[in-house]
Amino acid sequence: MRGVPTERNNMASTPPRRIIHINTTTTNPTPFLHHQTHPSLLTSLLHFLRRPQSLPIVLFIFLFFAWFSYRIQRASHYSHTMLPERSTDSDLKANLVRFSSAMPSLVAKDRRGWLLDPVSLALSSGLPGGAVTCASLHVGEIRPGRLRGNHRHHDCNETFVIWGAATKFRLENNEVADNGYAEVTIGKDEVAVAASPSHKAHALVNIDPIRSTFFIGCQDSVISYNASSSDFNVWKDL
Template identity: 60%
Template sequence: MATPGRIVYINGSPYYDNPYPYQMRPSSSLAAFIQFLHKPHSVPLVCIFFLFITWLVIRLHHAADRAPDFEWSSEDDLKANLVRFSSGIASQIAKDSRGWLLHPVSLAPSSGISGGAVSCASVSVGEIRPGRLRGNHRHHDRNETLLFWGATTKFRLENKKVGEKGYAQVIVGGDEIAIAASPSGSAHALVNIDHIRSTFFIRCQDNVTDQHNSSSTDVNVWKDL
């Protein structure tokens, strides 16, 4: 039997005797790469590679969030009783090198939004983590103004004038600040549709919330949220 790897001669011609003719032999470049991965100084490069892949995946996720739901018009915002402010556009929000500053009650009417809280008798500040929601309820005894920012967020407001759905819905980008008003008797919901960042919000109500009076609030208004 021929020895593996031995060269034999048949009819005067050399023949490489390989008992595994269909076995792939690693190329010299692949072997060199594998050998490089076993060396300690390859660790930083491998880490950089995985960081690049992570960054790329996050970018793709954000691109998916923006299309096609991210498309909007001023008419959609009007139906949702909402105004959005981009960080690079002049607006009634005071901005300087420190960041932005606003008054959540006065900003709504000065921006043409009606039906919001006339005072902050009850104030809440909170977070909505990725994939979670707040609201999805209807108050019968108070008007509410909502200010939110920080992540790509879906806002839904009950509006009987909007076709068969009976609500208006818009998407607010993570680089925008939005203020919306929900009049008494109108349901509303905030849904964080971002994969990474949290949505932050300030809620002003012009009546003190009674947590024990369940008859004043309808919960789980929309079953698809």
């Protein structure tokens, strides 16, 4: 009978045990949810793109990027064409200055196209020996593979405007070694102003396979085509 009270005394003196529950679940589920969000959006996007209704949106995005790329290229092109291309030694020797026919440039200032005064532009560009007035004027076409000029006038100075096709312009220049002339090619998208002083031969050759060359010739006196005032067929290789 004495064992029973002892057991009760031990139970009374022992403090109650605490039950601790350990939570093994993560306290921050955000990374898991964030990880699951991207595949869900990607899957939804891919599912949407497979639907026919997505075609207008895809075309719009494509056209937007194409337009944006075009604007960047045009801006780069404008920065290049705002100044005349008379920077090469060949143009200087040919007494010629060229401009872009694209807008904007010094001769094409709006969307209607280009417009210029050949005499004023030649003088302001520093071309020596051109016409200072237009006593006579010629407007002409040169078809592919054909030429005009290849002659030398002794009684007038001339200023030319040339455009429309790939064109070879040749000007007599005794300072050029070997052949005695300067020769340059004018691009189909360029407008060239050239000056040919008296006693200097010149020639215009259309080297474009399709387009016609157009030109204006301004002379400061009326041209006489008699044998004493002009020399014809100066160059035999044209």
